[in-house]
Amino acid sequence: xxxxxxxxxxxxxxxxxxxxxxxxxxxxxxxxxxxxxxxxxxxxxxxxxxxxxxxxxxxxxxxxxxxxxxxxxxxxxxxxxxxxxxxxxxxxxxxxxxxxxxxxxxxxxxxxxxxxxxxxxxxxxxxxxxxxxxxxxxxxxxxxxxxxxxxxxxxxxx
Numbered sequence: 593x594x595x596x597x598x599x600x601x602x603x604x605x606x607x608x609x610x611x612x613x614x615x616x617x618x619x620x621x622x623x624x625x626x627x628x629x630x631x632x633x634x635x636x637x638x639x640x641x642x643x644x645x646x647x648x649x650x651x652x653x654x655x656x657x658x659x660x661x662x663x664x665x666x667x668x669x670x671x672x673x674x675x676x677x678x679x680x681x682x683x684x685x686x687x688x689x690x691x692x693x694x695x696x697x698x699x700x701x702x703x704x705x706x707x708x709x710x711x712x713x714x715x716x717x718x719x720x721x722x723x724x725x726x727x728x729x730x731x732x733x734x735x736x737x738x739x740x741x742x743x744x745x746x747x748x749x750x
Contacts, residue, residue, distance in 0.1 A: 620717045627713050631708045637661065639710065641669050642678065642695065642703045649694035651684065678702060 600606075621636065628634045634642075637659075644650070644658040656666045668694050673679040678699035684690035695703065719727060 616718070620714065623717045624710055624713045627709050628630075629707055631709050632702060632704055634702070637669060638673060639706050641666070641673060642699060643707065645679065645693055645695050645699075647695070649692050651687075652691045652693055655693055673699070 610651060625636050628639050630637060630694070632639075640659045641655065644655060652656070652670065655670070656663050659666060661669065670681055670691070674681045677696055680694050680696060682692045682694070684692055688735060722730065
């Protein structure tokens with residue numbers, strides 16, 4: 593059994609690691625926000641919604657489970673995306689407040705371009721700064737943390 597390093601076992605060290613993780617996340621997300629807005633007129637929330645709509649569509653209530661917004665915020669977001677012609681919103685007869693959200697062809701085209709932009713920023717601002725071994729180690733570390741309910745792999749392929 594390996595002995596732990598007292599410096600890394602301290603609470604302040606652990607909180608510092610978490611803080612660094614949050615700062616890096618914030619910096620990369622800020623760059624993603626800027627690029628998505630500049631190139632595609634999309635907010636990160638809009639991108640998140642588009643990327644989480646399956647090809648066969650999703651019920652509004654199911655979409656809410658896939659993105660981190662309240663039910664009413666998801667509904668308003670989908671209304672904005674529909675006004676832009678990126679999704680359709682079809683009422684579901686058996687559910688008075690329910691709706692089926694589907695990507696339009698324009699929405700799919702924009703999503704393909706935005707996914708590439710997202711990948712470029714992640715590569716430039718994050719992944720390219722790490723060696724292959726560091727990325728593999730980080731992947732293993734994050735895998736260990738993915739036992740929390742609701743955390744899932746990104747299923748959008750570039």
